[in-house]
Amino acid sequence: MTVAASTRALWYLTRGTGVVALLLLTAVLLLGVLGIARWRSERLPRFVVQGLHRNLTLLAVLFVAVHVVTTVADGFAPIRLVDAIVPFASPYRPVWLGLGALAFDLLLALTLTSLLRVRIGAGTWRALHWLAYASWPVALLHSLGTGSDARVGWLQALALGCTGAVGLAVLWRAAAAAGPPGPRGAAAAMTLLISLGLLLWYRGGPGAPGWAARAGTPVTLLPRRTATVRFSPASTHVRGTIVRSRSGASGLVTVQVQAAAGPEQVGVWLRGKPLAGGGVRVRSSRMQLGTASAPGLYSGPLATLSGTRMSAVLASATGSRLPVTLRLRIERARGAVTGMLRVGRSR
Numbered sequence: 284m285t286v287a288a289s290t291r292a293l294w295y296l297t298r299g300t301g302v303v304a305l306l307l308l309t310a311v312l313l314l315g316v317l318g319i320a321r322w323r324s325e326r327l328p329r330f331v332v333q334g335l336h337r338n339l340t341l342l343a344v345l346f347v348a349v350h351v352v353t354t355v356a357d358g359f360a361p362i363r364l365v366d367a368i369v370p371f372a373s374p375y376r377p378v379w380l381g382l383g384a385l386a387f388d389l390l391l392a393l394t395l396t397s398l399l400r401v402r403i404g405a406g407t408w409r410a411l412h413w414l415a416y417a418s419w420p421v422a423l424l425h426s427l428g429t430g431s432d433a434r435v436g437w438l439q440a441l442a443l444g445c446t447g448a449v450g451l452a453v454l455w456r457a458a459a460a461a462g463p464p465g466p467r468g469a470a471a472a473m474t475l476l477i478s479l480g481l482l483l484w485y486r487g488g489p490g491a492p493g494w495a496a497r498a499g500t501p502v503t504l505l506p507r508r509t510a511t512v513r514f515s516p517a518s519t520h521v522r523g524t525i526v527r528s529r530s531g532a533s534g535l536v537t538v539q540v541q542a543a544a545g546p547e548q549v550g551v552w553l554r555g556k557p558l559a560g561g562g563v564r565v566r567s568s569r570m571q572l573g574t575a576s577a578p579g580l581y582s583g584p585l586a587t588l589s590g591t592r593m594s595a596v597l598a599s600a601t602g603s604r605l606p607v608t609l610r611l612r613i614e615r616a617r618g619a620v621t622g623m624l625r626v627g628r629s630r
Contacts, residue, residue, distance in 0.1 A: 293357040293567070298431060300350040302441065305426050307343035308386075309445040311336060312419045316452040337397075344390050351387060358554045358567030359584075360504060364533070376499040379428030382421050389418040419449065423481075428498060433489040442485075450478050518625045519544040525613060525620050530557060538563055540611070542620055546574050549609060549624055551585075551593065570595045572607055572626070581605050591622070 314336040351367040354360075362380065366373035368388065371381030393412065400408045423442065432438040453474045488494055523542025530536050540551040555566040565588060573580035581597035591611040598604050606627030611620045 293353050294359075297350060297353040297357055300346045300353065301426060301430065302432075302438070304343055304346040304350055305422055305445065306441070307339055307346060308419045308422050309448060311339050311343055312416060312449055313452050314339065315416065316456050340390075340393070340397075344394050347387055347390060356566060358535075359569065361501065374499075375501060375504075376429045379425055379498055382428065383425035386418045386422040386425060389421065393418070427485055427489045430489075433494070439490075446478060446481060450474050516626055516628045518623055519547065520621070521547075521549065521609075521624045522619070522621050523549075524618055526618065527563075535566070536563060540620055542609075542611075542622070542624070543575075544624060547624070547626075548573055548575060548578050549607070550578060551609065553585075553588075570597060570607065570609070572597055572605065581607075 351364075354362055355364050355367060360375045362373055362375055366375070366380060367384050370384040370388065371377050373380045373384075396403060396408055396411045403411075423445065426438075427433050427442060430438065454471050457468075457471050457474075488497075521542040521544045523540060526539045528537045528539075534556060535554055536557045538551075538553040540549075542549050550571045552569045553563055553565050554568070556564040558564055565585075568585040568588070569582060570585055570593070571579045571582035581599050583595050583597040585593050585595045587594045591613060592608070593611075594606070594608045596604050596606050608625040608627075609622060610625075611622035613620050
């Protein structure tokens with residue numbers, strides 16, 4: 284059974300839907316500014332802008348929902364469905380994941396009140412509609428604070444482009460607005476100060492080394508700094524334990540294997556739906572290889588899983604890769620495992 288494809292698919296789907304949702308929210312905010320200014324064009328009447336604005340909002344909600352579901356289903360980070368709804372309750376990067384949950388809640392509130400617009404009245408709906416504008420900066424901070432690509436050039440360019448577009452739209456709105464110049468100047472100055480503050484925060488936060496630990500990533504998910512240990516190509520006998528968790532509210536179980544052969548230690552985590560015969564239909568997986576003092580020197584998802592034979596190409600914090608194959612015999616009554624660990628030549 285191959286598990287890497289499904290794990291990677293969820294991983295890429297989570298990242299892709301998050302990026303698309305940010306782009307859609309940016310477009311919604313820009314069209315909202317145009318709508319507020321009552322922008323008109325012979326080729327693009329205002330009702331067309333309003334219809335596009337509404338449809339893009341619904342599409343953004345859809346992509347955010349898929350982003351939430353795939354994040355929870357991926358299983359690598361300890362994120363529950365409730366963490367995507369209740370802000371700041373997650374053990375994984377609580378502030379930055381909490382901002383994502385807050386943006387999701389704001390979008391849900393906007394959608395529900397739009398459906399109930401006739402019942403709650405236009406005035407109340409218009410006041411609540413400002414939640415859409417609050418959700419954009421919150422979503423941007425979430426993307427930079429907890430996103431896996433926060434230090435990647437293309438996401439930096441995308442975030443900068445979105446921020447620049449929104450800043451220019453607000454400046455244009457302030458310049459086009461009627462009334463005394465004082466409030467308009469204050470709005471322009473505030474826009475520039477917020478943009479500058481965001482840039483400075485990013486350079487000292489997500490853009491700087493060590494952000495994962497400072498953001499609240501659990502220690503077990505952080506790469507080890509002592510990845511200088513080299514494992515020679517060899518096959519060794521291993522002995523250890525196997526533990527299977529009980530099925531929770533999600534219906535998923537986690538199977539954990541911990542085995543050792545002298546100083547070498549290998550750990551395997553499988554998460555998925557329990558099968559009638561005692562197995563697990565795997566949804567996510569992870570293997571790590573190290574020593575007693577540094578168990579996570581090399582880690583990565585499983586590439587193949589066939590019965591009790593599993594293989595993976597593990598990576599260290601320095602980028603070196605290590606092919607690993609593990610064959611196990613399980614003694615269910617004792618909760619014990621024995622087997623053979625084969626370590627290939629590092630690349």
